[in-house]
Amino acid sequence: MKQRTVFLTGLRANNNLHIGNYLGGIMPIVNMANSDNDSQINLFVPDLHSIISDYDTSKLQTAIFDNIKNSIAAGLPLSKDNVYIYRQSYIPAHSELTWILDCFSGFGELSRMIEFKEKSEKAGKSNVGVGLFNYPVLMASDILLYDTNYVPVGDDQRQHLEFARSIANKFNSKFGEIFVIPKSTKEHDSNFERDQALRIKDLQDPSKKMSKSTESEKGVIFLNDKPDIARAKIMSATTDSIGTINYDQDKQPGISNLFDIMQYFSNKSHDEIVSKYKGSTKYAEFKSDVADVVCQFLIQFQKNMANIDNQEIIDKLEFSEAEMNKQANKKLLSVQKAIGLR
Ligand code: TYM
Numbered sequence: 001m002k003q004r005t006v007f008l009t010g011l012r013a014n015n016n017l018h019i020g021n022y023l024g025g026i027m028p029i030v031n032m033a034n035s036d037n038d039s040q041i042n043l044f045v046p047d048l049h050s051i052i053s054d055y056d057t058s059k060l061q062t063a064i065f066d067n068i069k070n071s072i073a074a075g076l077p078l079s080k081d082n083v084y085i086y087r088q089s090y091i092p093a094h095s096e097l098t099w100i101l102d103c104f105s106g107f108g109e110l111s112r113m114i115e116f117k118e119k120s121e122k123a124g125k126s127n128v129g130v131g132l133f134n135y136p137v138l139m140a141s142d143i144l145l146y147d148t149n150y151v152p153v154g155d156d157q158r159q160h161l162e163f164a165r166s167i168a169n170k171f172n173s174k175f176g177e178i179f180v181i182p183k184s185t186k187e188h189d190s191n192f193e194r195d196q197a198l199r200i201k202d203l204q205d206p207s208k209k210m211s212k213s214t215e216s217e218k219g220v221i222f223l224n225d226k227p228d229i230a231r232a233k234i235m236s237a238t239t240d241s242i243g244t245i246n247y248d249q250d251k252q253p254g255i256s257n258l259f260d261i262m263q264y265f266s267n268k269s270h271d272e273i274v275s276k277y278k279g280s281t282k283y284a285e286f287k288s289d290v291a292d293v294v295c296q297f298l299i300q301f302q303k304n305m306a307n308i309d310n311q312e313i314i315d316k317l318e319f320s321e322a323e324m325n326k327q328a329n330k331k332l333l334s335v336q337k338a339i340g341l342r
Helices: 019-035 057-073 093-102 107-111 114-123 130-144 155-175 185-191 227-235 253-266 270-277 283-306 310-338
Strands: 006-010 040-045 083-087
Touching (some): 006 019, 006 130, 019 040, 019 057, 019 253, 057 083, 057 310, 083 310, 093 130, 093 310, 107 130, 107 155, 114 155, 155 185, 227 283, 253 270, 253 283
Parallel strands (some): 006 040, 040 083
């Protein structure tokens, strides 16, 4: 029997999700789930990743359900049998495989992970938990347990994806063909019809990615922002003093970011959008058009959020978690056998 192609992604459930998460992580897999009946679509909540940094225990359950609702509001079709949504901590094989892969992961390689370096430098090495250091191994387990082929993620997660490929290759060459190797980042991009993975920038500082953990919320459009708040953020976005609109990521990163946002929310081609505004000197008019497109999206998205039935989510989670435990345990057993534990 031909193996199904597997698409898998997850979004951490700590803070409110923003439009970068939506465009980089949610939208590609939701589009795939709607258009593809043959592949297996796994969208999961990495709740064990949520406890890596400080968090409020009393709010975690709500955050997990809100996280799932975001994908449903984005159009994830719950009724399709090839679509699975599940919570990582409900599938113990994730943690088990993480320990095993830890034993084959290099300290040096993990020390070079950009996210670890940035966050540990900011907090001070002695103030970060081992979980932050170890996190790419858990992410590799999330991917490798299900024979995943494609992992749609934003640009910031590409290094972790490459780590998953590297540990899988290392493991296979030592113990035989146990893991499916997820596609290279280049193949991912072309499968999702992009030249490179998406990186939506902070509206106030377009040299940085839009991020949940940014100190100022002025540069971040959250999916639950009221449309007039989102509009104000876009209207005050940092641009440049060049005076003419152009798509140039080096010289005009702010404008280019707004072009990207407009393109992905309006479903038009890059060329179509750019040719409409290129050469114009009317920055405010351009920003206002971007705001229109984003607000239109937010209004519909938030309406969808308000109409989601919790019981439908619980039913889907229970169905998916039963099935995913079977798949994950099967893979875990083959790993345990290969390394001599069984
Ligand atoms: P997380 O929760 O930080 O981000 C979720 C998704 O959003 C993407 N993203 C962006 N895309 C474009 N522009 C941005 N500014 C932007 N900011 C975030 C991220 O790339 C990601 O796709 N480690 C993961 C969660 C995870 C995971 C996995 C993902 C755990 N296990 C296995 C895929 C497969 C994370 O923290 O993503």
